[in-house]
Amino acid sequence: MLTNLAQQPADTLLALIKLYNDDPRPTKIDLGVGVYRTDQGDTPVFGAIKAAEKRLLETQNSKAYLGPEGDMGFVHALMPYVFGKNSAPVAAGRIGGMQAPGGTGALRLAFAMARRAGVRRFLMGTPSWPNHAQICADLGSELISFPHSTPAGVVDMDALRSTIAAAAPGGAILLHGCCHNPTGIDYSPAQWDEIAGLIAAKGLLPILDLAYQGLGEGLEEDAYGVRRVLDAVPEALVAYSCDKNFGVYRDRVGAVYVMMAEAGQLPAALSNGAALARANWSMPPDHGAAAVRIVLEDAALTRQWLDELDQMRARIHQVRASLAAAGHMGGVDLTPIGTQNGLFSIIPFTPAQIAAIRARHGVYLAGSGRINIAGLTQGNIAAFLAAVADVTTQTTAPTSVGA
Numbered sequence: 001m002l003t004n005l006a007q008q009p010a011d012t013l014l015a016l017i018k019l020y021n022d023d024p025r026p027t028k029i030d031l032g033v034g035v036y037r038t039d040q041g042d043t044p045v046f047g048a049i050k051a052a053e054k055r056l057l058e059t060q061n062s063k064a065y066l067g068p069e070g071d072m073g074f075v076h077a078l079m080p081y082v083f084g085k086n087s088a089p090v091a092a093g094r095i096g097g098m099q100a101p102g103g104t105g106a107l108r109l110a111f112a113m114a115r116r117a118g119v120r121r122f123l124m125g126t127p128s129w130p131n132h133a134q135i136c137a138d139l140g141s142e143l144i145s146f147p148h149s150t151p152a153g154v155v156d157m158d159a160l161r162s163t164i165a166a167a168a169p170g171g172a173i174l175l176h177g178c179c180h181n182p183t184g185i186d187y188s189p190a191q192w193d194e195i196a197g198l199i200a201a202k203g204l205l206p207i208l209d210l211a212y213q214g215l216g217e218g219l220e221e222d223a224y225g226v227r228r229v230l231d232a233v234p235e236a237l238v239a240y241s242c243d244k245n246f247g248v249y250r251d252r253v254g255a256v257y258v259m260m261a262e263a264g265q266l267p268a269a270l271s272n273g274a275a276l277a278r279a280n281w282s283m284p285p286d287h288g289a290a291a292v293r294i295v296l297e298d299a300a301l302t303r304q305w306l307d308e309l310d311q312m313r314a315r316i317h318q319v320r321a322s323l324a325a326a327g328h329m330g331g332v333d334l335t336p337i338g339t340q341n342g343l344f345s346i347i348p349f350t351p352a353q354i355a356a357i358r359a360r361h362g363v364y365l366a367g368s369g370r371i372n373i374a375g376l377t378q379g380n381i382a383a384f385l386a387a388v389a390d391v392t393t394q395t396t397a398p399t400s401v402g403a
């Protein structure tokens, strides 16, 4: 029977890692994998997390099961960062949550809870992180896509407006809270204000994916959209990842939050999250979430984490500014990269240019033209820009960054 399982296409980013690893050139540059890197090219464990792990090792005296909701101390400690210290729905007891295995697990639960609630159609701007569509397809739901941004590299508000206007009642809409993956093109506060109103007027269920809080403009600024939408609607789902902003990628740390119109409706909704978790992974892995909780419950460790996050954000901004300062390269305009946010931007290379920059210069980036900004360092950015100049002047390129 198992021969009925047809060969699935390899994950293209994982295939890219292998190609990069096999390339013997010492000057090769990896802009594919979506992890933060320091100017030395490392992805180190945060000092605050190391200290918390040490404490955890010394004080944890049981590894008995916690239950499908995981570490609720972690889930609660994160809430002021996500929803704000003075959140009205939190104060009203309308928001509850549970731990999940990373942002992916949180999204899986959010999509599955929405589906259980009767949602069959999910609206989403594209391009998006590929797993959004994969989770949706795996649950048998219909995805209605619209262009997230225009070829000029700005948010395509017209597409968003017309898609919401045409949406049938009872649908959900997935929105990236900040640091849009892969374009880096985020909604402005004014655009979020409008979006919140449109979603509320249409009665859509918002699913907000907040996977990079603190890597864009700042912890508070990056939560503007989530908080604004939650203020406008009666119900919402928020999928949160700590994997990037605490650097705990492989420990799989995330949480899913549910907001209901009334506090009394929360236990029933959350019980569905618990049942779905039980049937999928029973309970989430504990270690990373426990370490994040220890950081958030300790003022000195919190300070250390915030400082480390500030350094991360400052470096991302500095690389973005250097790329933007390079201006036009052949047919490609790099200036919009300076105003985009987070780890990613898209360079509108043609497939031939992506192949050429890899073959001639050992620069590895996704087939979509997505680059990991943090893969660039003071040591390799000049070589990268020279490589961009080489491939864009020798082949015809489209016009601007961010499509």
Ligand SMILES: Cc1ncc(COP(=O)(O)O)c(C=O)c1O
Pocket (backbone or CB within 6 Å): 034, 101, 102, 103, 104, 105, 107, 129, 176, 181, 209, 211, 241, 242, 243, 244, 249, 252, 253, 254
């Ligand atoms: C937009 C977006 N959402 C969610 C995730 C999931 O993150 P995690 O690694 O915590 O599962 C990612 C990871 O790359 C992402 O880019």
